[in-house]
Amino acid sequence: MTGADLHGQRSRRPRVGFVTESFLDDGGAMLEGGAERHLRHLVAVAAGLGAVVTIYQRGKERDDRMVDGIRVVSVPAPLAHMGRTLGARAISDGCTHLHFQYLERVPWNMHGVSMTATSHAVYWDIPYVDRYRKWYPGERAGAAALPVWRYRQLL
Numbered sequence: 001m002t003g004a005d006l007h008g009q010r011s012r013r014p015r016v017g018f019v020t021e022s023f024l025d026d027g028g029a030m031l032e033g034g035a036e037r038h039l040r041h042l043v044a045v046a047a048g049l050g051a052v053v054t055i056y057q058r059g060k061e062r063d064d065r066m067v068d069g070i071r072v073v074s075v076p077a078p079l080a081h082m083g084r085t086l087g088a089r090a091i092s093d094g095c096t097h098l099h100f101q102y103l104e105r106v107p108w109n110m111h112g113v114s115m116t117a118t119s120h121a122v123y124w125d126i127p128y129v130d131r132y133r134k135w136y137p138g139e140r141a142g143a144a145a146l147p148v149w150r151y152r153q154l155l
Contacts, residue, residue, distance in 0.1 A: 016051040017090030018043060019083060020101035023057045024072055028065065038118065039101055043070055054093065056086040083107045 023036055030036065039055065047053050059074025066072070073093075077085035083105035087098055091113055100106045100117040 014051045014097060015093070015095045016046045016053050016097045016099065017087070017093065017095035018046075018053065018055045018099050018101065019086045019090065019105065020055060020057050021079075021082065021105070023055050024059075024065075024067060024074070026060060028063075028067065030067060035101055035118075042099065042118075051097075054090065054095065056090050058082050058086065084110065087113075 018039055020035070020039055022031055022033075023039060025031055030040075043053050043055065054071040054073060056073050056075065058077050058079070061074065061076060063074040064071070073089065075086055075089050083100055084107040087100075087107055087110050090098055091110075096113060098110075098113055098115045100115065103117040106115060106117045
């Protein structure tokens with residue numbers, strides 16, 4: 001609904017928080033893996049529908065920046081508590097809807113906000129770029145096994 005709601009009052013734009021493990025690298029450049037590209041598409045759809053969009057990512061230090069018109073907030077969080085920590089930050093920022101980029105990161109005890117999630121578990125879409133090596137499943141061993149994995153998945 002745009003403009004006025006049923007009572008003639010102006011509707012507030014929904015605020016959507018996208019919770020992910022990675023979107024920007026440590027230097028602030030966008031990563032180019034499949035999950036990050038998928039997230040960019042979801043952000044474009046939500047923004048196109050009129051939502052105020054913020055990406056919340058796990059980071060080494062706190063950071064809040066704009067990249068290509070997208071607000072990206074980095075928050076340090078242990079991987080086991082990433083969903084709960086970043087979700088809580090998004091809610092405190094006023095988000096009315098949360099989307100978790102990884103299904104296994106959705107906190108079971110978060111209430112008062114609508115949530116959706118993506119189950120992303122494909123590794124054949126990770127590009128061969130040295131700066132992405134730490135995100136490869138299994139790190140160095142994973143990078144060595146990646147060509148075999150890709151070949152097998154594409155058969």
